[in-house]
Amino acid sequence: MIEVKDAVKRFDGFAALDGASLSVPDGSVYGLVGPNGAGKSTLIRHLTGIYRQDSGTVRMGGADVWEDAELKRRVAAIPDDWYYFNQASIRDMMRFYRGFYPRFSVERYEKLKEVFNIDEKKTIRRLSKGMQKQVAFWLALSCMPDYLILDEPVDGLDPVMRRQVWSLMMGDVSERGTTVLVSSHNLRELEDVCDHVGIMDHGRVLLERSLAQLQDNMVKLQVVFPDGMTEVPPELPVLHSSRIGRIHTLIMRMNAQEATERLTGYHPMLVDAVPLTLEEIFIYELGGADYAVKDIVL
Amino acid sequence: MSWEVRTMQSKTSYFNGTLFRRNLSRFWPLWGLASFLGALVPLALLLQTLRRSAEGYPAENALSFTNFYYGAVGYALPVISLLYAILCAMVVWNYLYNSRSVGLMHSLPIRREGLFLTNFLSGMAMLLIPYVVTGGLCVLYSLLYGCFDLTGLAVTVAAVLGESLFYFGSATLVAFLVGNVFALPALYFLLHFLAVLLDWLVSAFSRGFLFGVSGDYSGTVEWLSPTVYLLRRVQPVCTYEEVSRRTESTGEIWYEHVLTEVHLEGLWVVGVYALAGLVMLALAWLLYRRRRSESAGDVVAVGPVKPLFRFGLAALAALLGGIALYELFWQNLTGGRYFEALPMVVCMAAAGAIGYYGASMLLAKSLRVFRGSWKGLALVLCACAALCGALEFDLPGVEKRVPEQEEVETVDLQVAGNSYTFYPEEEEALLEQVRTLHSAIAAERDSIIERQESWWGETDRETMVRLRLTYRLKNGRMVKRSYDLPLSQERMAQAGTYENLLDALINGEAMKAKRLHLNDPEYQAAGGYLYRNADNRDFDLNSREAAAILEALGQDVQEGTWGTHDWFTHDNRNDYAVDLNLYFHQTGDPEDGPVDVAEERISIRLRPAMRHTIACLRELGLVTEDTLRTYGELYPEDFDEAADAIAQEDTVAVTAVYS
Numbered sequence: 001m002i003e004v005k006d007a008v009k010r011f012d013g014f015a016a017l018d019g020a021s022l023s024v025p026d027g028s029v030y031g032l033v034g035p036n037g038a039g040k041s042t043l044i045r046h047l048t049g050i051y052r053q054d055s056g057t058v059r060m061g062g063a064d065v066w067e068d069a070e071l072k073r074r075v076a077a078i079p080d081d082w083y084y085f086n087q088a089s090i091r092d093m094m095r096f097y098r099g100f101y102p103r104f105s106v107e108r109y110e111k112l113k114e115v116f117n118i119d120e121k122k123t124i125r126r127l128s129k130g131m132q133k134q135v136a137f138w139l140a141l142s143c144m145p146d147y148l149i150l151d152e153p154v155d156g157l158d159p160v161m162r163r164q165v166w167s168l169m170m171g172d173v174s175e176r177g178t179t180v181l182v183s184s185h186n187l188r189e190l191e192d193v194c195d196h197v198g199i200m201d202h203g204r205v206l207l208e209r210s211l212a213q214l215q216d217n218m219v220k221l222q223v224v225f226p227d228g229m230t231e232v233p234p235e236l237p238v239l240h241s242s243r244i245g246r247i248h249t250l251i252m253r254m255n256a257q258e259a260t261e262r263l264t265g266y267h268p269m270l271v272d273a274v275p276l277t278l279e280e281i282f283i284y285e286l287g288g289a290d291y292a293v294k295d296i297v298l
Numbered sequence: 299m300s301w302e303v304r305t306m307q308s309k310t311s312y313f314n315g316t317l318f319r320r321n322l323s324r325f326w327p328l329w330g331l332a333s334f335l336g337a338l339v340p341l342a343l344l345l346q347t348l349r350r351s352a353e354g355y356p357a358e359n360a361l362s363f364t365n366f367y368y369g370a371v372g373y374a375l376p377v378i379s380l381l382y383a384i385l386c387a388m389v390v391w392n393y394l395y396n397s398r399s400v401g402l403m404h405s406l407p408i409r410r411e412g413l414f415l416t417n418f419l420s421g422m423a424m425l426l427i428p429y430v431v432t433g434g435l436c437v438l439y440s441l442l443y444g445c446f447d448l449t450g451l452a453v454t455v456a457a458v459l460g461e462s463l464f465y466f467g468s469a470t471l472v473a474f475l476v477g478n479v480f481a482l483p484a485l486y487f488l489l490h491f492l493a494v495l496l497d498w499l500v501s502a503f504s505r506g507f508l509f510g511v512s513g514d515y516s517g518t519v520e521w522l523s524p525t526v527y528l529l530r531r532v533q534p535v536c537t538y539e540e541v542s543r544r545t546e547s548t549g550e551i552w553y554e555h556v557l558t559e560v561h562l563e564g565l566w567v568v569g570v571y572a573l574a575g576l577v578m579l580a581l582a583w584l585l586y587r588r589r590r591s592e593s594a595g596d597v598v599a600v601g602p603v604k605p606l607f608r609f610g611l612a613a614l615a616a617l618l619g620g621i622a623l624y625e626l627f628w629q630n631l632t633g634g635r636y637f638e639a640l641p642m643v644v645c646m647a648a649a650g651a652i653g654y655y656g657a658s659m660l661l662a663k664s665l666r667v668f669r670g671s672w673k674g675l676a677l678v679l680c681a682c683a684a685l686c687g688a689l690e691f692d693l694p695g696v697e698k699r700v701p702e703q704e705e706v707e708t709v710d711l712q713v714a715g716n717s718y719t720f721y722p723e724e725e726e727a728l729l730e731q732v733r734t735l736h737s738a739i740a741a742e743r744d745s746i747i748e749r750q751e752s753w754w755g756e757t758d759r760e761t762m763v764r765l766r767l768t769y770r771l772k773n774g775r776m777v778k779r780s781y782d783l784p785l786s787q788e789r790m791a792q793a794g795t796y797e798n799l800l801d802a803l804i805n806g807e808a809m810k811a812k813r814l815h816l817n818d819p820e821y822q823a824a825g826g827y828l829y830r831n832a833d834n835r836d837f838d839l840n841s842r843e844a845a846a847i848l849e850a851l852g853q854d855v856q857e858g859t860w861g862t863h864d865w866f867t868h869d870n871r872n873d874y875a876v877d878l879n880l881y882f883h884q885t886g887d888p889e890d891g892p893v894d895v896a897e898e899r900i901s902i903r904l905r906p907a908m909r910h911t912i913a914c915l916r917e918l919g920l921v922t923e924d925t926l927r928t929y930g931e932l933y934p935e936d937f938d939e940a941a942d943a944i945a946q947e948d949t950v951a952v953t954a955v956y957s
Binding site: 079082 | 401408
């Protein structure tokens with residue numbers, strides 16, 4: 001289990017993490033989303049032992065991450081700006097990783113060579129950005145980690161390779177119980193793979209739920225009110241509303257059944273509950289946190 | 299699916315062989331090139347030996363080869379280690395200065411201690427490999443030519459290890475103070491030479507304000523500039539024996555200096571610096587434990603060091619830039635030997651402000667540092683004004699200070715081309731004369747400055763001499779003074795003036811004997827040099843020749859034909875055109891450190907009246923009737939009236955004439 005509790009990290013007085021807390025169950029795929037500058041990468045650098053929090057705790061499997069070499073042998077990470085030695089080939093980097101990760105599997109490395117199909121003798125800096133990302137996955141997955149921490153992992157990968165990479169990771173999750181924490185702006189993709197989601201803003205995790213809970217907690221309704229009723233009744237707890245012709249689109253923080261029951265009292269001509277996408281949830285949750293989504297029209 | 303897992307990890311996390319090997323393989327061009335350059339030394343030695351043996355010279359012996367080792371340790375090792383250590387530190391600690399690389403290294407399953415130790419050992423290995431290559435080839439050479447000396451080799455290895463540890467330790471400490479790869483060498487070299495730079499700056503600054511303060515480098519805290527200190531303190535000391543040889547074919551006897559003993563003086567200094575290197579490594583390790591990865595890219599990575607950097611740079615800029623601006627503008631505009639307080643405050647304030655804001659911009663990595671910084675700037679400006687004010691009014695009381703006799707261990711006096719050392723126990727009266735002279739000079743400060751400012755050049759009745767005094771006190775401190783003293787014949791005749799006191803001191807009988815170190819068991823004539831203008835030939839004199847000349851000079855002193863200094867005579871037309879210098883070797887307390895031969899040298903003007911000395915030189919075959927020509931005979935064109943007049947106007951140099 002990955003557990004962050006009240007983590008605070010300040011850079012020259014600016015709080016990049018301001019009491020962030022999250023909890024990732026073992027064997028789950030956790031999507032960390034948030035606007036630019038929310039603190040996602042900072043949090044991930046704490047999880048990989050690069051940064052040390054000013055206060056709070058950052059733990060994995062019950063142990064503090066900071067300076068725990070034993071624990072870090074079970075953690076592989078792919079940052080958004082993965083580093084490799086300037087003159088190193090893929091094989092050189094493989095030897096380097098193998099020297100640090102005791103569970104590094106050469107056998108898996110050889111098998112993944114067929115998946116990624118990149119000449120391992122090539123200097124990494126001569127590869128395209130997408131191929132460099134593939135190399136990062138190749139090596140990280142060969143480390144046989146219990147925890148996989150990914151920051152914008154599939155940026156630069158083509159759609160086929162994205163699917164391939166996710167498939168490999170999902171295989172690890174199901175077969176080895178790997179816990180994956182992934183930060184991404186590609187919410188549609190996360191929606192397909194994540195079973196838990198945390199939304200970050202201003203250095204805090206605003207909410208974290210399972211995807212099902214999240215989707216059950218907010219609903220999008222398309223409503224046509226009876227003649228003479230042109231405005232949404234003000235007493236309704238609506239997060240956001242818009243109107244095209246007579247059709248009102250309402251976002252309400254409650255489940256579909258409860259929302260439908262509340263609207264029935266106004267005798268609508270039409271009430272249709274539509275599940276929200278993760279992207280919509282993200283936008284409206286952050287809208288509640290003063291995020292500038294007021295002008296976004298669905 | 300099950301994956302076979304292979305364990306390749308070493309059990310300890312304090313050292314990682316993969317990283318060690320990776321460092322060496324990544325940066326092989328650095329240590330490879332250094333090794334190649336190092337290997338050229340024994341190769342050159344070999345080629346030289348082959349040439350010399352072809353010419354019939356004997357091969358090196360063990361002592362001379364050890365002297366070669368020690369010479370390398372004394373004169374080359376500190377400089378090479380200084381430069382090479384920072385290159386090695388830059389490559390192994392480079393990952394700290396880039397957020398991507400620091401991210402990779404710190405996310406690896408190895409503790410900071412492991413990274414530190416592995417990278418430190420990698421850097422030391424890179425540093426030592428070229429020495430091993432060079433040393434190994436030198437050992438092969440010495441075995442080949444039978445000049446192997448185990449003691450010499452062991453001492454050299456110890457010195458190399460000690461200095462390498464120190465330099466790499468200091469480079470490592472600096473590496474953890476900074477967060478930028480360009481700041482690393484900049485701060486490293488600044489710190490290594492800061493003491494020397496500050497010494498020079500403070501001396502130059504004090505000299506500009508305070509009458510009599512020597513503007514020379516004092517060397518008081520030279521140990522804080524290790525390269526300079528090592529170069530001066532760690533040196534081979536050789537003992538030579540003068541052996542007479544006879545050429546069989548001609549029967550001619552000649553003397554040869556044969557090396558009989560060599561040792562490396564000051565090896566303990568290397569040991570102390572090696573310990574300091576260990577301490578710095580420990581500090582670096584402590585800094586690494588607390589280092590924040592996010593400091594990658596910052597000029598200064600350690601928070602508490604930031605104000606020190608800001609105000610230190612401001613102070614350095616204020617001193618260095620202040621003097622430069624003052625010399626450039628005010629000095630050129632107004633002239634004068636001493637600084638004026640107000641213009642100097644303005645110059646220092648301008649330079650200090652530049653330094654302060656420059657440092658602030660480097661720390662903030664932004665040009666927008668002006669808002670809210672006025673307090674720091676005000677502090678810098680106040681410090682500049684306070685410093686100038688304190689020196690202008692001599693608040694430390696430097697100008698009037700004359701050390702009491704009981705404080706003094708020795709006094710060095712340099713005047714009119716000669717130097718003298720006084721010991722209070724044996725020369726109480728002479729030392730008191732020196733103190734009285736010093737007090738008289740200090741008392742006449744204002745009139746001396748006035749005469750200096752209105753000085754127009756030497757005449758037959760007026761001249762200028764430089765007098766330097768160095769008191770070594772019993773508490774280990776030194777008081778150094780340097781005065782440019784205008785002298786006039788009228789005042790020299792008046793009792794109590796500094797001119798009168800100076801003449802009485804220098805031309806006293808005791809000082810004449812002292813000048814030649816007669817009856818002084820601590821000094822022996824070590825050799826000399828003679829140059830004959832007449833036929834443009836020069837001779838190196840051995841110790842026997844120098845001793846014979848010295849004895850003859852002593853007889854001339856007794857007859858009064860040498861030794862009295864004439865302050866106002868600048869005409870040498872009647873002197874023989876022969877330059878004669880004698881060197882003394884100090885055989886006194888060896889703990890005083892190596893003898894600076896240049897200070898133990900005396901120049902002798904040869905005049906026709908010095909019959910004993912001339913007879914001695916003739917006997918030694920150093921001069922003949924043909925070569926004993928006066929300057930007037932040899933260069934008559936220099937002594938016609940017109941040339942004389944021009945020379946008098948242009949001459950500013952002070953010449954020492956003994957007649």
